[in-house]
Amino acid sequence: MKSxxxxxxxxxxxxxCSNTEQKPLTEKIPRPSGNYFGLSVDxxxxxxxxxxxxxxxxxxxxxxxxxxxxxxxxxADPGRSFYTIFYYKQNEKATWDGPFVAPFSGKYxxxxxxxxxxxxxxxxxxxxxxxxxxxEPKDFDIWMVERxxxxxxxxxxxxxxxxxxxxEFYVSVTDEGSIFYSAAYDDAIxxxxxxxxxxxxxxxxxxxxxxxxxxxxxxxxxxxxxxxKMIIFMSWGRSDDLGRGDLYISFKEEGAWKPAVNxxxxxxxxxxxxxxxxxxxxxxxxxTSYQYTPFQNAxxxxxxxxxxxxxxxxxxxxxxxxxxASVLEEYR
Numbered sequence: 001m002k003s004x005x006x007x008x009x010x011x012x013x014x015x016x017c018s019n020t021e022q023k024p025l026t027e028k029i030p031r032p033s034g035n036y037f038g039l040s041v042d043x044x045x046x047x048x049x050x051x052x053x054x055x056x057x058x059x060x061x062x063x064x065x066x067x068x069x070x071x072x073x074x075x076a077d078p079g080r081s082f083y084t085i086f087y088y089k090q091n092e093k094a095t096w097d098g099p100f101v102a103p104f105s106g107k108y109x110x111x112x113x114x115x116x117x118x119x120x121x122x123x124x125x126x127x128x129x130x131x132x133x134x135x136e137p138k139d140f141d142i143w144m145v146e147r148x149x150x151x152x153x154x155x156x157x158x159x160x161x162x163x164x165x166x167x168e169f170y171v172s173v174t175d176e177g178s179i180f181y182s183a184a185y186d187d188a189i190x191x192x193x194x195x196x197x198x199x200x201x202x203x204x205x206x207x208x209x210x211x212x213x214x215x216x217x218x219x220x221x222x223x224x225x226x227x228x229k230m231i232i233f234m235s236w237g238r239s240d241d242l243g244r245g246d247l248y249i250s251f252k253e254e255g256a257w258k259p260a261v262n263x264x265x266x267x268x269x270x271x272x273x274x275x276x277x278x279x280x281x282x283x284x285x286x287x288t289s290y291q292y293t294p295f296q297n298a299x300x301x302x303x304x305x306x307x308x309x310x311x312x313x314x315x316x317x318x319x320x321x322x323x324x325a326s327v328l329e330e331y332r
Contacts, residue, residue: 033095045323054319062286072113083111117226123171140167170221174228182220191218212257223276232276243270285325292316
């Protein structure tokens with residue numbers, strides 16, 4: 001998600017935890033059923049769930065709960081000034097109900113959901129006020145909700161030293177409790193870097209991931225595997241960049257990150273790719289891309305044809321894509 005995405009694209013860019021059931025955003029399409037909305041993909045990238053998730057809106061993020069029965073994603077307004085987190089959930093018949101606004105979202109600009117591998121916590125970024133005494137939205141901070149018997153808890157701001165007076169974006173959390181995210185701090189190697197907040201007895205210690213991950217151009221959107229040994233992130237402006245921003249991968253060996261490698265044309269395009277995420281079962285890799293079919297039409301457009309194209313998923317606003325995660329092993 002993110003205003004950071006605005007920063008990357010342009011520069012390149014009270015929460016009550018109610019469990020009241022909401023009406024779906026739309027009921028005009030048949031409800032899908034089965035794991036991954038009844039879909040699958042091989043080693044050729046495809047748009048994910050076109051007409052269900054990937055539509056004419058500006059969708060980003062793709063986050064499944066560990067049991068595969070919930071799916072969270074973000075929709076931004078066309079100008080990318082406001083973001084809202086939505087979700088689908090499977091019912092007892094394995095049919096997907098939704099989309100619904102996430103119970104902790106909808107009032108303020110929220111994006112970049114991430115669920116821990118035990119399913120107990122969901123992290124996201126938000127511009128909501130720090131507390132109820134303030135009515136003015138803050139910059140983007142990292143927030144967290146915990147799963148309870150009645151649903152998600154009220155949102156909690158992670159506080160210092162992770163959240164600061166500047167924006168923090170796109171969180172990923174390992175099983176050992178390290179929190180990875182991106183920010184444009186004064187010590188950044190580039191315009192924005194990736195950081196790790198390591199838990200200690202005295203609280204978190206924030207560290208820059210260093211030059212094998214961060215570059216003089218800029219990085220963001222870190223996905224880190226639960227074991228903390230693989231990272232996939234977005235970077236723009238590197239010498240091997242295929243377009244306006246690509247996804248890169250690195251593995252940790254003997255406690256150090258190897259130099260990051262571009263994920264290549266199978267995943268990256270001449271357009272902007274970001275928001276990487278692995279499915280909890282490790283079967284599929286998801287990301288968001290602005291790739292689209294050029295609008296030029298040799299036969300010429302009429303109004304109906306042009307309007308239909310603009311109302312389709314292939315309208316340049318960005319969609320969720322996926323591919324078999326086995327392709328990532330080629331870079332290990």
